[in-house]
Amino acid sequence: MPKRSKLPIIFDYEGMGTNPSNAEIQKARPLQSLSETDLTLSEFKILDAYLARINSHDPDKRTVQLEKGELEKVLGVSEIKQDDLNKRLRHLFQVIEVKDESKRKGFKLINLFEEADAEQDKDGLWQITLTCTPSAREYVFNIDNVGYLRYRLKNVINLTSRYSYVLFLYLLDNRFRKSWCIDLADLKALLTCNADRYKQFKFFNAEILKKCHRELCEKTDINFDYKPIKRGRSVSAVEFTVNTINDGLEEQLHSEHLNLDDTSQNNEFIEQNIDSSEPIEIDYGSELSNLLGNAACDNEFSIEQVRVLQDLVLKAAHTHDHIEMCNYLIAKVHKMNVYAPQKEKRFSYLCSMIENEIKE
Known part of the structure; x- marks a missing residue:
């Protein structure tokens, strides 16, 4: 029986166009914890090149081929030595800990990629094929539920410092x-x-x-x-x-982000909803009350709820510094926006988060 020929690999996505620097990246917020790993700037750029090519809403297509010369453009070099490329790709296969706020008092370990195929042409240019792991799909595809950053590859392609x-x-x-x-x-x-x-x-x-x-x-x-x-x-x-x-x-300022400058809406909310004969006492900075009362929280909290949250924040933050308390509250409201999108559950979710930290 004649030997069956090997079927060619069908790539899900090929190339990033004539100008890869214009490609858009959507990176899940939990992947921010990669900054705590020993990944180098070059390896971050390779990951971004992969993320720039996928359709983040199509988890069945995990394989990307970077065409010859694209990787060199992303890394800003004319030539990549085989040993250097081998080392960089291997580094991207390491087990990483993802800090996912949905995992209470725990952590998650994943591998980003399961396969890498590198071929070099006669001119020394590399063609790279990358496939992410099933365990990484949660943080690569359908990332609306965990929140994500959106930026163009051109914003990182020319950086020379990992710190930057x-x-x-x-x-x-x-x-x-x-x-x-x-x-x-x-x-x-x-x-x-x-x-x-x-x-x-x-x-x-x-x-x-x-x-x-x-x-x-x-x-x-x-x-x-x-x-x-x-x-x-x-x-x-x-x-x-x-x-x-x-x-x-600026278009990234979606509903999960906080609008801290909308003072006109805040004043309108206060005038319509607060009885002047029974003002809310603010002992620790107007910024905190503004956050609780303005469009940052979608004008959804009643006077009583604002008072409850103010007291909880004061206990949980262990400080009377209004900047620190505002930063603390911003972080909690952001998490509420991600994990409690249903309006009727948001106040109880926010209170529960803060109360749990007080108990701990």
Whole structure:
């Protein structure tokens, strides 16, 4: 019997067009925890090239072929050595821990890819075929339920610093706040700046933050400022302010994001719903009451519910600093928007989240 010839592989998706930098990426928010792995900037770009080519609403099609020369464009190089490519692809096959807020008091381990096929032509250009694993599909396809970031490949394709890449996604994910603070220790952990040298803010600022600021403002669609926040004589936090986001990225402000600037709607809500003879007492910053009363929460909370939430936030945040409490509440409301879309369940869900943290 003659030997049956091997059937050709049928790729789900091939290539990203003549200008791959314009391709759009939709990345699930739980994949933000990849910043805590040892993935390199090149490996992040390979992953983004894969995500830029798939249809995130078609989980049955998991195989992508990057045509000859596309990977080189994504990585910004003219040639890739076989050993280097082998190492980068192998690194993408490692087991990673995904921080999924839907997994209470637990974690999830997955592999991103199950197969990679690399072929080199006579000119040294690589053709790469990647297939994600079934376990990764939850964070690659149909990602509306877990929330996602949307950005163009051109925003990361020219970055030369892993720090800039991670900070870009962080700023993009938090841009709806306009201006907010992050604890300095948390920021260093996010950027994996663990060297003893960076214990002194002047080195961390000069060698990391300033360089990231310059590169992101020059090479991406996001423009931002930052400043150190001191407690006593030491810097304890960094305040970020996102000024502009171009290239239509503002369209990412979907219903799951918070609109903190809609003061007109907030004032209208207060005038229509609050009896002036029985005002709500605000002891810890008007921003907190605005968040609870304005369009950020879809004008859905009654006076009594606002009071309950204010008291819960005060207990759970363990602080009277209104900025910290607002940041705490923003995080909880964002989670509520993702996991409790039904309006009648949102208040109880939000209260339960905060009450559980108080008990813990």
